[in-house]
Amino acid sequence: MSDEPKRADVRMAIVEAAAELLRDVGPGAVTTRGVAERAGVQAPTIYRLFGDKDGLLEAVAEHVMTRFVADKAAGQAAAAAADADPLEDLRQSWRRQVEFSLANPAIFRLLSDPDRVLDSPAAQKGRQVLEARVHRLAATGRLRVPEAHAIDLIQAAGVGTIQTLLVTPRERRDPSLGDAMMDAVLARILTDAPAEEPDTPTAAAVALRALAPQIDVLSEGERRLLMEWMDRIAEAATRPR
Structure with missing residues (x-):
């Protein structure tokens, strides 16, 4: 075995050991000695691979979040392939996110740090999964605000x-708080019309904007212009009156 695969295996063993301690005991248990013992390595190995405890914690947060986001992405792809109700898909994704964060508070706190989120591939991938879910909802004509605002x-x-x-x-803790907040957000971003029947110019613009890249009878330049026009109409709805 070459050094690189061995190094990757050791790194993964350390990250998984630290993740277990973080989940089961909390951040205070993630010490160099404790992680080294659980991973079966020498403490200097941790410093060599991660620099310090903060570097290790960041690697753990990224590792755990990457797994969670991968599961969310797989669920989103399955829902899209099965033509599942995009609104129910969004609700279920919201519930899973709340449940995951409550079960992994240390990970949530690490990744809710704005400085970490900006450089986190997992956090960026998570936003892309949310963007895909909201896009599916927009394409049905249900959004009353631009996708980015939603x-x-x-x-x-x-x-x-x-x-x-x-x-x-x-x-x-109020177990209904998560669903109540989701209902409040949906009341702000959704129209009252059934799917595929936009009831306002804004909802129609958002829906057309979502579908514009698929309109083959227009040239690329015409599609860009159409999307710009639809963005203007949609964004007007978010401005103070």
Whole structure:
């Protein structure tokens, strides 16, 4: 075996050992000695591979989040392939995110740090999965706001909901808070019309914007111009009146 595969195996063993300690005991248990013992390596190996404890924690957060996002992406692809209801798909994804974060509070806190999120491939992939779910919803004519605005609202509400639940003692947590917040966000971003029957110019513009890249009878330049026009109509709905 060459050095590189061996190095990758050792690194993964350390990350998984640290992830177990982080999940089962908490950040305080993720010490160099504790991780080294669980992974079956010498403490200097951790410093050589990760630099310091912060470097190890970042690697752990990325590893755990990457697995979770991969599962979400697979679920989103399956829902799209099965032509599942995009609204129910979004609701289920929201619930899974809240449940995951409550089960992994240390990971949530690490990845809710703005400086870490900006450089996190897992966090960026997670946003792309959310973008795909919102795009499917937009294509049905149900969005009353631009896709980007809807995504920002969902993410902001999700972070706030999770933080509120985490700082509340377990016995006092409101189990309905997550669904209630999702309902509030949906009331802000959705129209009242059935799917595929936009009831406002804004909803129609958002739907056409979502479908514009698929309109083959237009040239690339014409499609870009159409998308620009639809963006203007949709963005007007988010401006203060």
